[in-house]
Amino acid sequence: MTRPRAHHPKRNKSKYFEAQINLRAYFLGLVGLVLLMFVTLGHHRVPEEWSFPLIVVYVGTLIACLAVQPWVRRTLSFWLSLAISCVPQFVIGHWLNVYHPAHSLGETKGSAFLSLLAGYLLGGGVFVVIEKLKPGQATKATQ
Numbered sequence: 001m002t003r004p005r006a007h008h009p010k011r012n013k014s015k016y017f018e019a020q021i022n023l024r025a026y027f028l029g030l031v032g033l034v035l036l037m038f039v040t041l042g043h044h045r046v047p048e049e050w051s052f053p054l055i056v057v058y059v060g061t062l063i064a065c066l067a068v069q070p071w072v073r074r075t076l077s078f079w080l081s082l083a084i085s086c087v088p089q090f091v092i093g094h095w096l097n098v099y100h101p102a103h104s105l106g107e108t109k110g111s112a113f114l115s116l117l118a119g120y121l122l123g124g125g126v127f128v129v130i131e132k133l134k135p136g137q138a139t140k141a142t143q
Contacts, residue, residue, distance in 0.1 A: 014069075021066045029062040052108075053093030056115045057086050064120070077130035085123025089115045 036058055040051040064082055065073060072078050093115040102108040 016069055016072055017067055018069060026062075026066055029066070033058060033062070049094065049098050052097040052111075053090045053115070056093040056112050057089045057119075059112070060089050060116045060119055061086065063116075064123070077127055077134075081123040081127035081130065084126050085119035087119070088122050089119035092118050 033055065037051075037055065040046040040054055046054065061082060064085070068078065093111065096102075096111040096114065100111070102111055
């Protein structure tokens with residue numbers, strides 16, 4: 001007689017990324033996004049050409065902060081790489097908004113995706129380089 005196997009679902013754990021995003025923090029972040037849109041678009045305090053890049057950078061920062069493990073958010077290298085990743089997100093978002101304005105929702109999503117991708121590639125690369133150059137990492141690898 002065979003025994004039934006216990007079902008152990010395999011959890012995809014990552015060293016750096018969360019398995020599930022905290023929905024409460026995500027929705028609070030979306031409330032912040034609505035407030036940002038209200039301030040930038042509603043009262044015309046920020047010129048229209050700068051509002052799209054600001055929103056892209058905000059969403060990129062929100063996603064990055066919610067997607068990583070808590071221990072990563074406590075490192076200086078994360079915050080440094082996050083600040084560096086905001087630069088290409090903002091510059092590319094502004095360039096696309098001014099020189100290739102979106103005429104549909106699909107084009108807007110594409111522009112936002114390109115801006116976020118460029119920022120994440122640069123910021124992620126900086127984070128990995130900083131983590132590899134930490135003094136404690138070299139001694140652990142040689143042991």
